[in-house]
Amino acid sequence: MLERPKARWVPTGFDALPGWGEDALAEWWPALRQSCSRPAVGWQRVCEHVLSRPTIDGDAAWLRPWVERTFQVYRVESPQGQDSGLLTGYYEPQLRASRTPTAQYRVPLYAPPADLNKRQPYWTRRELDTVPAAQAALKGREIAWLEDPLDALVVQIQGSGQLLFQDADGRLSAARLAFAGHNGQPYRSVGAWLISQGQLKASEASWPGIKDWVRRNPRRLQEMLWQNPRMVFFALEPLPEPIQGPRGAQAVPLTPARSIAVDPGSVPYGTPVWLASTDPTLATPLHRLVMAQDTGSAITGAVRADYFWGWGDTAATQAGRTRQNLRMWVLWPR
Incomplete structure (x- = not known):
């Protein structure tokens, strides 16, 4: 043995x-x-x-x-x-994205902040959304923008993603969103939180079920997202052809x-x-x-x-x- x-x-x-x-x-x-x-x-x-x-x-x-x-x-x-x-x-999500914020793509994904290794654990997800000093640390670190905040959460949970950008000349280009670090905070399941709040049954706490709950409760979206204090940071990498896994x-x-x-x-x-x-x-x-x-x-x-x-x-x-x-x-x- x-x-x-x-x-x-x-x-x-x-x-x-x-x-x-x-x-x-x-x-x-x-x-x-x-x-x-x-x-x-x-x-x-x-x-x-x-x-x-x-x-x-x-x-x-x-x-x-x-x-x-x-x-x-x-x-x-x-x-x-x-x-x-x-x-x-x-799995690895495949998502449409923008390299700059637009009226459609308003949810940022970030590269690691410059002071990430100097402060551990780092700011929580909620603090990064609300505390001015934490927000300042993320300023200029945006590397891509998504349409749906739940897609941003999913790609953070999965740890990588494939992004499809529409470039200024109208062409489509792809890149891999590769894991580059996290804030050192514990991962908490938003599905488990919804179950504990009596909002969903265990059999309903899949991503389709969670998205349906958000559609019915849009004002509680941010509250739900903050239940997971972990924030993941990324780097953009070329996507090889033929596609290899992350x-x-x-x-x-x-x-x-x-x-x-x-x-x-x-x-x-x-x-x-x-x-x-x-x-x-x-x-x-x-x-x-x-x-x-x-x-x-x-x-x-x-x-x-x-x-x-x-x-x-x-x-x-x-x-x-x-x-x-x-x-x-x-x-x-x-």
């Missing part, structure tokens, strides 16, 4: 993995290659082999036997022996449906993880090999993962429905 700061790993075999023989491992290989661009301690030999092979295009019959020869399987448990937990989902905490691009966020005290970045859960859309088993490449403030504990669905409306729907029971196993070089 291996001890991690927030978990223990119990050795087992590949025969313990539900659905192990059914996953299309060739779809996992690109995510493994991304992690191997920044190999963790103990991964150098494996990653040299991985990076020496091209992307898999055809027959991958060799891949499953190679994985079984190369890795030892461990079941992830809490220090107390609990082996079940929670799977949630996240960089996660491992500093490698995320792969849709093959990257997860974890608690690094349970699972180190760059570790292959076998998930046993349920697909939120199809209600069928979700048995899949993924890579631990990201983290988040709400992702804490041993058996806990946030599944990256990708970008766009379909990914948003899937992420919003993902809240399933989870078991996890890790693969570690022998």
